[in-house]
Amino acid sequence: MLRVSGRPRLEAVPVPRERGPDPRSDGGPIEAGVKPGYIDHRSVCMSGPSLQPGDRVAVGRDMLQRLFDALRGAGYRLVGPTFRDRAVVLEEIASAGDLPAGWGDEQDGGVYRLRQRGDGALFGGAAGPQSWKKFLHVPARRLWRARRGPSGITVEEEGGDAPRFAFIGVRACDLHAIAIQDRVFLQGTYADPAYRARREQAFLVAVNCGQAGGTCFCVSMGTGPKATSGFDLALTEIADGAHRFVVEVGTARGAEVMREVPHRPAQAEDLAEADAVVARAAGQMGRAMEASGLRDLLVTNPEHPRWEQVAARCLTCGNCTMVCPTCFCTTVEEVSDLGGESAERWQRWDSCFTMDFSYLHGGSVRASARSRYRQWMTHKLATWIDQFGTSGCVGCGRCITWCPVGIDITEEVRAIRGGAPGGAGDGEVKDDAHA
Amino acid sequence: MxxxxxxxxxxxxxxxxxxxxxxxxxxxxxxxxxxxxxxxxxxxxxxxxxxxxxxxxxxxxxxxxxxxxxxxxxxxxxxxxxxxxxxxxxxxGHGWPVAEAAGEDVVIVAGGIGLAPLRPALYHLLAAREKYGRVVLLYGARTPQDLLYAREIERWRGRFDLDVQVTVDAATGGWRGNVGVVTTLIPGARFDPPHAVALICGPEVMMRFTIRELQARGVGPARMFISMERNMQCALGFCGHCQFGPAFVCRDGPVFRFDRIQGMFGVREI
The missing domain is CATH 2.40.30.10 (Translation factors)
Known part of the structure; x- marks a missing residue:
């Protein structure tokens, strides 16, 4: 196949500054203090009174595999966090054994490394480099095929069945990101049928965060760390003492799956510990962003000197747009065979940081790095609200962690809010909660 | 699609x-x-x-x-x-407000290939000529060789119910018409500014100066419409390339009422 447009593909490349531990070489699951069998499964309800959305139950750590089996039995392909390239990535998983047991992460501007937690937590890290958009709004897909025939060209639209995914371990920030992409792809003048097919079938198992990352700021964006809606089931992992999960049922579909999983009613003690887990994460936020009035602030400041200052550091590599769970821009490439008899249109993720992105005959509308960074951040935090009724930022912190030069969107907002040329302005905002 | x-x-x-x-x-x-x-x-x-x-x-x-x-x-x-x-x-996309302009004078200002998206509007106005007041076409091209639809423009110039003015930036041998940018035609054009609707298409710099001249004649920003050009790949509002501030040019434009985009029209590289 001949690629007519030869632009390099963009993808987020993990660039940890320091060498992290190799989870494959020395990192077996750590079962510190875990007593399997904490929950007496002889007395659990399997077919007792059926669960309702809002119900909370407790399951033992070893029952997670039963949940996976139930989902698999219901026809879902499981996708969850697992190790690859010294990062926790989202891929298809075969069993609970593929989860990164005992591993957490350290994140800062341009820094990501795994570390041993010292417990057996299965969901002990913060948001990794990837988000669920790669399964719903896929990085590359064929839109249509065209063939040259005797009467011109015939065009065949891409169809086929969408995969049925169960997402294991969706964080609150990413639930919000999925809801935001729902608005982008399903609620406009046109709807994207490929996104809709994948989205409608997806089963979402959320996980409430018990550990915030150094670049997290969901609390200030009102998007976490607790999952409040948009999930089928939400887990809170209690890794201290008896390793167990509190499971909140979000939908009837979620309740149906839980019928297959031995569980018991959550006790006051379970609920108190689960609440404490979320409260701990909420208190650990590495960053904060003052979100009020952001739209007007950015829309009225296109000429702020800070854009020049950040452009001097920005490499316009596009990493932030690739790791962002809400960035949705795409480009289309024409791919034809050498015989010239058939051609395909391929849609790929694109980034507003490239020169091609705004190209018109004669040149790019946004030629300077200044204008491209301004476009990304103003869109994300301001004009997104005009377009979709919500901010495009969920406070996951990925754009900070995966920026090779550590540009921090929360710091850029503070600088523009501070108003000082070059963007000093630090310490002016009260809720600036750098830990 | x-x-x-x-x-x-x-x-x-x-x-x-x-x-x-x-x-x-x-x-x-x-x-x-x-x-x-x-x-x-x-x-x-x-x-x-x-x-x-x-x-x-x-x-x-x-x-x-x-x-x-x-x-x-x-x-x-x-x-x-x-x-x-x-x-x-x-x-x-959304096109020219030809229905809303009924009863008004209509001033069409085109630069270069900007005449192409305006020609359907002119066809519409001429087909329902009695519904509109004065209809003026001001058209500028770089040279006489760059004029689009030359024979059709000659026919339009022969009509008594249409005022057609053409100018070129640079004349070549044999040209006896106007020389100068299209905005130089605006001060002398015959229309009633408070009751006129302007439809403008051309390079952004041409539209910027056209708006300035029309404003000087007294045409309000809510009565001027411009057609914007941006990179577009899907035309459905999904690919993101055509964003112009909060607008997707493919879906919300390409024709915009000027007062609705006035704030960002002057911002470079937006």
Missing amino acids: VPRPWRVLGRRQETRDTFTLELEPVGGGDMRFGPGQFNMLYVFGVGEVPISISGDPARPACLVHTVRAVGSVTAAVCRLRRGDVLGVRGPF
Whole structure:
């Protein structure tokens, strides 16, 4: 196949500054203090009174595999966090054994490394480099095929069945990101049928965060760390003492799956510990962003000197747009065979940081790095609200962690809010909660 | 959304690098469109490009596009010959407010190939001429050789119910018409500013100065409409390329009421 447009593909490349531990070489699951069998499964309800959305139950750590089996039995392909390239990535998983047991992460501007937690937590890290958009709004897909025939060209639209995914371990920030992409792809003048097919079938198992990352700021964006809606089931992992999960049922579909999983009613003690887990994460936020009035602030400041200052550091590599769970821009490439008899249109993720992105005959509308960074951040935090009724930022912190030069969107907002040329302005905002 | 095949019925060279194609749908049918809307034209094996419709909205079975060869896809469109087939998706976007302009004077200001998306509006005005007040066309091109639709403009100039003024930036031998940028035609144009609607299309710098001149004549910003151009790949509001502040040009434009985008129109690289 001949690629007519030869632009390099963009993808987020993990660039940890320091060498992290190799989870494959020395990192077996750590079962510190875990007593399997904490929950007496002889007395659990399997077919007792059926669960309702809002119900909370407790399951033992070893029952997670039963949940996976139930989902698999219901026809879902499981996708969850697992190790690859010294990062926790989202891929298809075969069993609970593929989860990164005992591993957490350290994140800062341009820094990501795994570390041993010292417990057996299965969901002990913060948001990794990837988000669920790669399964719903896929990085590359064929839109249509065209063939040259005797009467011109015939065009065949891409169809086929969408995969049925169960997402294991969706964080609150990413639930919000999925809801935001729902608005982008399903609620406009046109709807994207490929996104809709994948989205409608997806089963979402959320996980409430018990550990915030150094670049997290969901609390200030009102998007976490607790999952409040948009999930089928939400887990809170209690890794201290008896390793167990509190499971909140979000939908009837979620309740149906839980019928297959031995569980018991959550006790006051379970609920108190689960609440404490979320409260701990909420208190650990590495960053904060003052979100009020952001739209007007950015829309009225296109000429702020800070854009020049950040452009001097920005490499316009596009990493932030690739790791962002809400960035949705795409480009289309024409791919034809050498015989010239058939051609395909391929849609790929694109980034507003490239020169091609705004190209018109004669040149790019946004030629300077200044204008491209301004476009990304103003869109994300301001004009997104005009377009979709919500901010495009969920406070996951990925754009900070995966920026090779550590540009921090929360710091850029503070600088523009501070108003000082070059963007000093630090310490002016009260809720600036750098830990 | 996939393209439908249309066959090239006719091809006319307008200027050195600009061609007008007339298309008929393969297997019949038509395409109803509003003046100012655009289509995505697909050339097999090359790619897709947004091009405004420049034909008569009253003739939906004949699709007309005027294309300047400036890139790989537009060059391929311009190389098509009678009988060739291309793909068309559309029509897309919001066009000129020809219905809302009823009862008003209409001033059309076009620069270069900017006349192409305005021609359907002019067809519409002339077809319902009694509904409008004065109709003025001010058209500027770089040289006399760059004038689009030259014979048609001559016919329009012969009408008593249409005021047509043409100018060129640089005259060549034999040109006895106006010389100067199109904005120089505005002070002398005959229309009633408080009761006029302006439809403007051309390079952004031309539109900027046109707006300034029209404002000097007393035309309000809510009575001026401009057609914006941005990179477009999907035309559905998904690909993100055509964003202009909060607007998706493909979906919310390409024609905008000027007062609604006034704040960002002057910002460079937005």
